[in-house]
Amino acid sequence: MQRAKLVVVGNGMAGTRTLEELLKLAPDLYDITVFGAERHANYNRILLSPVLAGEMTLREIMLNDEQWYRDQGITLHLANPVARIDRSRRCVVAADGTSAPYDRLLLATGSAPVMLPIPGCELQGVLSYRDIADTEAMIEASGRHSHAVVIGGGLLGLEAANGLRQRGMEVTVVHLMPWLMERQLDRSAAQMLERSLADKGLRFLLGRQTERITGKDGHACAVVLKGGEEIPADLVVMAVGIRPNVDLARAAGLHCERGIVVNDTLQTHDPRIYGVGECVAHRGLTYGLVAPLFDMAKVCANHLARLGIGRYQGSISSTKLKVTGVDVFSAGDFTGGENTEEILLQDPGGGVYKKLVLRDERLVGTVLYGDTVDSAWYFQLLRDGTNVAQIRDHLMFGESHLGNTGHQGQNRAVTMPDTMEVCGCNGVTKGTIVKAIKESGLFSVDDVRKHTKASASCGSCTGLVEQLLASTIGGAYAPQAAAQKPVCTCTELTHEEVRRAIRDHHLHSIPQAMAFLDWHTPDGCASCRPALNYYVLCAWPREAQDDPQSRYINERAHANIQKNGTFSVVPRMFGGVTSAAELRRIADVVDKYAIPGVKVTGGQRIDLLGVRKEDLPRVWADLDMPSGHAYAKALRTVKTCVGSEWCRFGVQDSTALGIDLERALARMYAPHKVKLAVSGCPRNCAESGIKDVGVIGVDSGWEIYVGGNGGIKTEAAQFLVKVRTADEVLEVTGAFLQLYREEARYLDRTVAYIQRVGMDHIRMKVVDDATSRLELYQRLLFCLEGATDPWQERIAGAQSHEYEAITL
Amino acid sequence: MSATDSTLWNWQRVCDLKDLPPLGARVVSHAQGDIAVFRGAGEEVFALLDRCPHKGGPLSQGIVFGRHVSCPLHGWTIGLADGVAVAPDQGCTPGFEVRLDGGQVYLRLPALAAEPVA
Numbered sequence: 001m002q003r004a005k006l007v008v009v010g011n012g013m014a015g016t017r018t019l020e021e022l023l024k025l026a027p028d029l030y031d032i033t034v035f036g037a038e039r040h041a042n043y044n045r046i047l048l049s050p051v052l053a054g055e056m057t058l059r060e061i062m063l064n065d066e067q068w069y070r071d072q073g074i075t076l077h078l079a080n081p082v083a084r085i086d087r088s089r090r091c092v093v094a095a096d097g098t099s100a101p102y103d104r105l106l107l108a109t110g111s112a113p114v115m116l117p118i119p120g121c122e123l124q125g126v127l128s129y130r131d132i133a134d135t136e137a138m139i140e141a142s143g144r145h146s147h148a149v150v151i152g153g154g155l156l157g158l159e160a161a162n163g164l165r166q167r168g169m170e171v172t173v174v175h176l177m178p179w180l181m182e183r184q185l186d187r188s189a190a191q192m193l194e195r196s197l198a199d200k201g202l203r204f205l206l207g208r209q210t211e212r213i214t215g216k217d218g219h220a221c222a223v224v225l226k227g228g229e230e231i232p233a234d235l236v237v238m239a240v241g242i243r244p245n246v247d248l249a250r251a252a253g254l255h256c257e258r259g260i261v262v263n264d265t266l267q268t269h270d271p272r273i274y275g276v277g278e279c280v281a282h283r284g285l286t287y288g289l290v291a292p293l294f295d296m297a298k299v300c301a302n303h304l305a306r307l308g309i310g311r312y313q314g315s316i317s318s319t320k321l322k323v324t325g326v327d328v329f330s331a332g333d334f335t336g337g338e339n340t341e342e343i344l345l346q347d348p349g350g351g352v353y354k355k356l357v358l359r360d361e362r363l364v365g366t367v368l369y370g371d372t373v374d375s376a377w378y379f380q381l382l383r384d385g386t387n388v389a390q391i392r393d394h395l396m397f398g399e400s401h402l403g404n405t406g407h408q409g410q411n412r413a414v415t416m417p418d419t420m421e422v423c424g425c426n427g428v429t430k431g432t433i434v435k436a437i438k439e440s441g442l443f444s445v446d447d448v449r450k451h452t453k454a455s456a457s458c459g460s461c462t463g464l465v466e467q468l469l470a471s472t473i474g475g476a477y478a479p480q481a482a483a484q485k486p487v488c489t490c491t492e493l494t495h496e497e498v499r500r501a502i503r504d505h506h507l508h509s510i511p512q513a514m515a516f517l518d519w520h521t522p523d524g525c526a527s528c529r530p531a532l533n534y535y536v537l538c539a540w541p542r543e544a545q546d547d548p549q550s551r552y553i554n555e556r557a558h559a560n561i562q563k564n565g566t567f568s569v570v571p572r573m574f575g576g577v578t579s580a581a582e583l584r585r586i587a588d589v590v591d592k593y594a595i596p597g598v599k600v601t602g603g604q605r606i607d608l609l610g611v612r613k614e615d616l617p618r619v620w621a622d623l624d625m626p627s628g629h630a631y632a633k634a635l636r637t638v639k640t641c642v643g644s645e646w647c648r649f650g651v652q653d654s655t656a657l658g659i660d661l662e663r664a665l666a667r668m669y670a671p672h673k674v675k676l677a678v679s680g681c682p683r684n685c686a687e688s689g690i691k692d693v694g695v696i697g698v699d700s701g702w703e704i705y706v707g708g709n710g711g712i713k714t715e716a717a718q719f720l721v722k723v724r725t726a727d728e729v730l731e732v733t734g735a736f737l738q739l740y741r742e743e744a745r746y747l748d749r750t751v752a753y754i755q756r757v758g759m760d761h762i763r764m765k766v767v768d769d770a771t772s773r774l775e776l777y778q779r780l781l782f783c784l785e786g787a788t789d790p791w792q793e794r795i796a797g798a799q800s801h802e803y804e805a806i807t808l
Numbered sequence: 809m810s811a812t813d814s815t816l817w818n819w820q821r822v823c824d825l826k827d828l829p830p831l832g833a834r835v836v837s838h839a840q841g842d843i844a845v846f847r848g849a850g851e852e853v854f855a856l857l858d859r860c861p862h863k864g865g866p867l868s869q870g871i872v873f874g875r876h877v878s879c880p881l882h883g884w885t886i887g888l889a890d891g892v893a894v895a896p897d898q899g900c901t902p903g904f905e906v907r908l909d910g911g912q913v914y915l916r917l918p919a920l921a922a923e924p925v926a
Contacts, residue, residue: 451896456883523831523849526871526878526885549831553869553880561880565866805835805842806823808917 003031006304007092007102009082009248011036013045014277014293015108016064021301023072024489025520029305032074033100035092037081040132041066044441046290046473048135049322052163056438058132063441075100085252087270104272104304107260109245111278111288115238116151120213125220126236129160138237142167145234149173149223151210153180155319157239158197162323164235165201172203172231174210174223176240184319184330188346189353189369196326196351205231244279244286259286264311266300276300282314289317291477294443302492309492309518318379320372320470320477329375329470332365332382333357340364343396354396361389373413374398376466376477387758399463413467422464425457433465437472444477445469458712488527490520495531495745502535508544509536524550531746534633534671538741541783548799554631557802558790559616562609567616568597569608570630571623572666575640575658575678576604582625589622601630603637603675614803620791626666627791633747634669635676638662639687643680643697652697654680657726661695664730665737667787668780671744671753674737689716692740692750693733698722702729706736706762707754715751718759721767735766735776742779816919825851825911833868833877838917843904844868845913846877846888853913854888855906861886861899 006022008015011034019032042064050056069076080094091101113128115121125141127134142148142164150161153175165171173180179190180197194204209226213236223233244259255261255269259281266274266282276296278288287293292315299312318331336342336357345354350370356378357365363381368374377399381388388395416422418431436442436451448465449456455465469477486492493501498517507513510532514524524532529550536544548556559567573582586606590598597609605628611619620627630636640658644650658678668674677686678695688694690710694717696703701724708717720736723729739762744753754762765772794803828834828847835858836843842858844867854875858868865881875888885894891901905916 521874523873525873526883529871529873549829549872552871557869561866561869563863563881565864565869801827801829801834805837806827806845807837808820808822 004029004103005101006030006032006104006106007100008032008034008106008108009085009092010108010110010277010279011038011042011076011078012108012110012277013042013063013290014110014297015106016042017294017297018106018108018276018300018304019072019074020064021297022304025301025307026305030104032072033077033102034069034074035077035080035082035094035100037079038131038133039079041069041076041078043132044473045131046322047438048129048132049159049163052135052138052160053166053323054163060438061441082248085248085273087252087273090272102272104274106300106304107249107268107273107275107279108277109248109279111242111244111286113238114241114243116210116240118210118212120215120220121238123213123215123220123236124218125215125234126213126238129156129237129239130242138164138235139167141235142169146170147232148235148237149231149233150237150239151223152239152241153177153204153206154239154241155181155184155321157237158193159322160237160239161202162197162200164237169235170203171201172205172233174205174208174225174231176207176209178207180204180206181319181321181328184367185328185369186334186355186367189328189330189355189367192348192351192353192369193321193326193328197323200325205229242278242288244281246279249275249279257281257284264299264313265303265308266296266312267303274300274304282312285314287315287317289319291315292317307492307518307520316383318375320375327368327370327372327471329368329372330366331375331379332363334365334367336365343392345396356395358388358392361387361392363388363395372470373467376470377463390759413464413471416464422468423452423454423457423461426453428452428454430468433468434472437469442469443473487531488525490524490528491517493517498532499535499539499743502539506540507536508540510547510550512536530555534669534746537669538783542786548802555633556799557613557616558627558631558794559611559613560631564610565613566610567613568630569611569616569619569623570601570605570628571625572628572662573605573625574662574666575638575655577640577655577659578606585623585625589619592622593619595619601637603630604639605630605637614805617794617800617803621795626789629666632669633672634667635662635665635674637675638665639675639677639691641679641685643678647680649683650680650697651699652680652702654678654686654695654697657695657697657702657729658686660726661730661733664734665784667789668737668741668784670737670741671746672749674740674750676733690714691717693717693736695729695733700724702726704729704732704736707751707759709749709751713751718754720759720762731773731777732766734780735773736762738776738780738783739765742776817916818919819907819914819916822906822913822915825853825908825913828853828913831872833870833872835866835868836915840918842866842868843915843917844877845906845915846872848872848875848888851908853906853908855904855915856886856888856891857902857904859901860884861891861893861901862897867901 044061044063047061082092083095085092091099093099113130127137148164148169148171150157150173153173161171161173179187180194211226212224213220214222220236223231246256246260249260250256260275260279262275262280262282268275277293295315296312299310302310321328340357340359343356352370355367362385366378416430420430422430433452433454440451442448445465455462513532533547533550554560559569593615595608599607601607638658638661640655643654674692676693677688677691679686679688680697688696690708694705694708703722704720705717706720709715740750830849833844833846844856844858846854858866860879862884865879867877869880870877876885878885884897891903893899907914
């Protein structure tokens with residue numbers, strides 16, 4: 001069968017990104033032909049400024065070289081712009097006469113710099129700043145001449161001016177508006193920026209209009225301003241804005257406004273023709289930054305692949321100036337206005353200015369100067385529309401990295417030396433990450449994870465990796481709004497959408513869910529299958545069948561795999577209380593099976609390490625103790641102190657309550673591991689403040705705290721409610737955990753879940769509304785009723801093939 | 809599969825297909841190292857040395873999906889048909905010929921006294 005033909009007009013970042021996304025989804029659907037006006041294959045346009053400044057080379061900013069196109073079987077025409085589109089014959093004709101028929105056409109023609117129509121604009125030495133050719137011309141000019149004038153004090157103009165200054169030229173920036181980067185910065189931040197750029201040797205003339213460029217022998221020699229002032233200039237760079245390239249589309253009769261008009265599926269008014277990037281107008285807006293282009297590329301590719309899922313609904317974009325040593329960031333509506341409030345920090349001496357604009361307790365805009373460490377975090381809050389009422393008092397001071405472990409307490413990526421380790425799990429240094437971002441053209445945390453392994457294990461350095469992305473590629477880095485993050489690459493759907501469908505449509509097996517939800521892969525992947533297995537079991541307890549093949553090995557074998565392929569065994573000791581008989585049996589088992597490691601765990605129990613897999617069922621049988629679920633996303637331990645039975649300070653019997661809680665909740669699976677603690681007095685010896693649910697006995701009852709964490713990121717638990725009796729503790733704990741089980745994303749600990757939904761939501765469902773609390777608790781009891789001990793089942797022979805090797 | 813020419817390779821019966829769980833694996837003990845025999849969602853079977861090219865993790869214990877397995881130790885993805893790690897990771901695990909005949913799984917193995925497989 002002949003394949004459909006896809007022609008792409010424009011070989012920039014938007015068009016090529018769309019092709020990459022398309023090839024991931026449907027590698028064999030189209031014969032693809034690409035026309036590019038430049039003689040270069042696809043390069044990272046946003047890194048032209050570092051090239052101009054001499055910090056990077058052209059080779060380093062190539063994203064897809066010509067070999068890539070050959071490998072994908074794409075026909076590539078370079079230095080050959082398309083001259084016209086023949087919509088009735090469905091073909092395009094290029095400048096050299098080459099014609100190519102299409103079934104689908106993708107317009108990614110980008111934009112062109114605006115040239116001011118002033119006298120002298122045609123002179124030699126007058127350039128725009130858009131592509132490799134412009135950059136090379138500027139570098140060449142900087143070697144021969146000494147005076148440059150940049151017209152336009154926006155993002156691009158300042159990067160050009162800085163680059164030329166780095167190359168030794170005397171540079172003057174002429175700007176029509178009263179302050180620099182007026183579309184991205186407020187006056188205060190712009191003035192601080194101006195001062196620091198002036199310190200680097202740039203000269204500024206603000207609020208001034210250029211009247212003409214004078215020349216000698218056809219070459220520019222000076223810029224004349226309104227009022228008569230004349231500035232010597234052998235090189236004039238115009239950076240006054242960009243204009244979408246719509247001429248080709250308009251000539252073909254496509255509806256255009258400022259850009260080529262597209263709908264939410266990136267389709268133009270001709271249904272066979274799509275458009276992405278700077279050349280399109282979507283809902284009346286055009287975009288000149290790279291992050292929105294990537295969002296468009298994803299949606300457009302999906303429709304080209306005939307999957308038909310996803311809409312582009314516009315982007316909130318952010319700006320970051322790529323001038324080494326100057327940190328500026330802005331996003332959203334930072335000018336404020338009616339119904340907005342501003343939080344301001346201004347320290348001109350220290351070179352720091354931060355402005356946060358709030359509306360209805362949500363962040364709607366921000367300007368950061370000097371300290372942009374938290375830009376990624378603010379941008380995420382902004383895009384997600386997170387309610388910040390509860391963190392308002394410390395919002396200005398950034399995301400608390402308190403207790404983040406594994407990178408020597410460093411929270412500022414910019415100040416770290418290249419040799420310093422960012423990811424303590426995988427031993428990845430800052431230099432390695434920055435190199436990978438530049439050389440492999442990485443744009444997202446996931447990309448960096450795949451290529452370098454940084455933040456791929458425990459994830460505690462994710463914030464640092466985000467900072468490195470932001471400081472290396474500037475505004476091109478846009479953290480994906482968490483609310484829209486798909487489960488994995490097998491689907492476009494979010495965790496919430498998947499869970500809702502499983503509930504609403506009574507999907508009670510993984511294959512059923514995958515079929516109903518149009519999974520792209522026949523049997524998912526190692527990320528989505530465990531999540532789906534948990535979701536169907538949680539939604540349909542005692543009805544859905546567990547799928548052992550969709551569980552990670554630890555949960556499949558009911559023991560923890562170790563680095564040498566052996567396993568560890570942790571029997572349950574309710575509330576951390578044991579007996580001589582249990583200890584004797586443990587000792588005998590250790591001897592009998594020659595178990596090399598015995599260790600007391602942090603959760604008040606005993607870990608037997610180095611058990612051979614085939615010995616597991618017999619070890620469990622000889623131990624004659626319940627499974628401790630130390631291997632599972634499930635209730636682990638309930639840590640206790642000795643409490644009022646022994647302790648001279650104890651006011652409550654914490655041990656008894658801990659045992660009751662553990663007996664009630666053992667065998668409870670959850671989105672992630674769950675740890676509890678009960679202390680008998682406010683001295684809190686059981687460390688209830690860093691547990692998923694922590695209970696502290698006081699004279700008049702029990703205080704319950706939730707969402708604590710003592711691992712990767714130390715997080716103090718938040719107070720939920722105080723109750724009088726142990727029965728009430730059980731009910732509130734059960735209800736909270738059931739809410740977490742029903743609503744959290746798979747692999748989110750309680751702390752992450754609470755951060756997402758907010759404590760108010762938890763209080764409403766678990767504390768304020770007694771009916772809701774009781775229903776939640778009943779649902780948990782229903783789920784746990786009749787749950788059996790997995791070790792007992794396996795001692796009796798269940799899943800025996802798991803433990804028996806085949807011998808020949 | 810790259811043992812020396814002098815090695816004798818014999819087809820040996822391993823187990824019934826039904827002994828292999830779909831999207832699962834079994835370990836075959838062998839004098840020269842454990843071999844992981846995998847089964848896809850249907851009746852397709854594969855065999856690799858039970859050792860991840862990264863840090864030697866037992867691939868037989870990983871989650872099987874499509875024609876791949878995810879190593880249980882650090883999550884490398886290894887192709888079942890060729891033993892090659894999915895990019896950007898780099899590495900390869902030796903594979904073995906395996907076939908299905910009348911519901912029985914056969915593995916082509918080096919006869920005793922040959923050099924170690926890898």
